[in-house]
Amino acid sequence: MTDPSYRGQILVFTTPLIGNYGVPYNKTPINSNDVGVILESENIQCSAVVVADVAEKFSHYTAVESIASWCQRNNVPGITGVDTRAITTLLRDQGTTLGRLAVGADASLAPPKPEEYWDPTTENLVAQVSTKAPYELNPNGDVRIAVLDFGAKANILRSLVRRGAAVTVLPWNYNFNNIRDQFDGLFLSNGPGDPNHCLEAAMHLRKTLQEWDKPVFGICMGHQVIGMAAGLEAYRMTFGNRGHNQPVLALASSGSIKAGRVYVTSQNHQYALKLQDPFPAGWEPFFINCNDSSVEGIKSSADSGKKVWGVQFHPESAGGPLDTIEMFTDFLAECRAHKLQLSLPTSQPMDARKVAPRLGVETAKIETPRRVAVTA
Numbered sequence: 192m193t194d195p196s197y198r199g200q201i202l203v204f205t206t207p208l209i210g211n212y213g214v215p216y217n218k219t220p221i222n223s224n225d226v227g228v229i230l231e232s233e234n235i236q237c238s239a240v241v242v243a244d245v246a247e248k249f250s251h252y253t254a255v256e257s258i259a260s261w262c263q264r265n266n267v268p269g270i271t272g273v274d275t276r277a278i279t280t281l282l283r284d285q286g287t288t289l290g291r292l293a294v295g296a297d298a299s300l301a302p303p304k305p306e307e308y309w310d311p312t313t314e315n316l317v318a319q320v321s322t323k324a325p326y327e328l329n330p331n332g333d334v335r336i337a338v339l340d341f342g343a344k345a346n347i348l349r350s351l352v353r354r355g356a357a358v359t360v361l362p363w364n365y366n367f368n369n370i371r372d373q374f375d376g377l378f379l380s381n382g383p384g385d386p387n388h389c390l391e392a393a394m395h396l397r398k399t400l401q402e403w404d405k406p407v408f409g410i411c412m413g414h415q416v417i418g419m420a421a422g423l424e425a426y427r428m429t430f431g432n433r434g435h436n437q438p439v440l441a442l443a444s445s446g447s448i449k450a451g452r453v454y455v456t457s458q459n460h461q462y463a464l465k466l467q468d469p470f471p472a473g474w475e476p477f478f479i480n481c482n483d484s485s486v487e488g489i490k491s492s493a494d495s496g497k498k499v500w501g502v503q504f505h506p507e508s509a510g511g512p513l514d515t516i517e518m519f520t521d522f523l524a525e526c527r528a529h530k531l532q533l534s535l536p537t538s539q540p541m542d543a544r545k546v547a548p549r550l551g552v553e554t555a556k557i558e559t560p561r562r563v564a565v566t567a
C-alpha cells in the first residue's frame with residue numbers, strides 16, 4: 192500500500208484476512224545511512240483498499256495501530272465485507288478496470304457512465320510522487336550512484352545503501368547529463384502509471400547511453416524508460432503482473448544471473464516493453480515471463496561495450512522472494528570495477544529460442560499476454 196507505483200489504484204486483496212499483523216511505526220531514527228521509513232514510503236499511496244475480512248484486532252511486536260485507523264489517518268477509504276473472489280474473477284476476465292467504492296444510498300444509484308470515472312493513467316503520476324529536490328543518502332559510500340526517482344520504493348534505496356553506495360536521489364526529469372561526471376553509476380527506479388508520460392526522461396537517457404559508458408540499472412518503470420530510450424515500445428497489458436510468485440526465465444547470463452534458470456519474482460506492473468524481433472542493435476532480451484511470455488528484462492548486448500540492465504520485476508522485493516536480490520551486488524560490483532578500471536568477466540549471450548521451448552515458453556512474436564481461463 193505504500194509502494195508509490197500503486198498511486199491512483201484501488202487495491203483488491205485476494206488474501207481474505209487482511210490487517211491481523213497491524214501496521215508498524217513507519218519511521219527509522221534519523222541517520223544518513225538509512226532511508227527514514229520501514230515501509231516503502233511515508234504514506235499510503237493507493238487510492239483505496241478492498242478487503243474481504245478486515246482484522247479489527249491485530250497482533251505483532253512492531254504494530255502500533257490497525258489497518259483501519261491507519262487508512263483513516265491517511266484519508267484513504269477502505270471497504271470490507273465484500274466478495275473479493277467475485278471481484279477477482281471479474282478482473283481476471285476483463286483485465287484491470289476503472290472502479291469506485293460506493294456504500295449506503297450511493298450504492299443503489301445507477302453507476303456512473305464510463306467517461307465519468309477518474310482514469311489515473313491520464314495523469315503524470317510520476318511527477319506527483321517523485322522527489323521535488325535532489326537529496327543524498329550515505330554520502331560517505333565508496334561508489335556514487337545517482338537515482339532517478341520515478342516513485343522509488345524505499346527498499347530499492349535501502350538495497351543500494353546497504354551495499355555501501357553513496358546515493359543521490361534526483362527528480363524523475365532531472366537532466367542527469369549535466370552532472371553525470373560526478374557519478375559511478377545511474378539507477379532508474381520503479382514508478383506509477385503509463386511510462387509514456389516519462390518520454391522526457393527517456394530522451395535524456397538516450398543521450399546518456401550514447402555518450403557515457405558507466406553502468407546503468409533500472410527496475411520496473413526504470414526498465415521501461417531504458418527500453419524506450421533503446422527504441423522499444425511500451426504498451427498497456429490487459430492483465431498486469433502482480434504478486435510475489437511471478438516466474439521469469441533468464442535468457443542471458445550476467446553476474447549472479449544464469450541463463451536457462453527460472454527465478455521467482457515480486458511484481459507490480461500494468462505496462463510492459465514489446466518484444467520485437469530483431470531487438471534494437473546493441474540490445475538483447477534478458478528475461479521473459481513464464482506465464483504470459485511478456486518481456487521481463489533487457490540488457491545491453493555483450494558486444495556493445497555497455498553495461499546496462501533493466502528488469503520489469505522487483506529484485507528488492509519486500510515482500511516476496513529474494514531470488515534476484517544479488518542483482519544490486521552485481522550492479523555495484525560493475526560500478527566499482529569501472530571506477531577502478533578493472534574488468535569483470537563478461538556475460539555469456541545465449542540463444543533464447545534454444546532454452547525457451549524446453550520450458551514451453553513462446554518467444555516468437557508475442558505482443559499480448561495469453562488469457563487465463565478461470566473457473567468459479
Ligand SMILES: NC(=O)CC[C@H](N)C(=O)O
Nearest residue numbers: 381382384411412461462
Ligand atoms: N512498479 C512499477 O514501476 C510499475 C511500472 C509502471 N507504472 C507499470 O504499471 O507498468
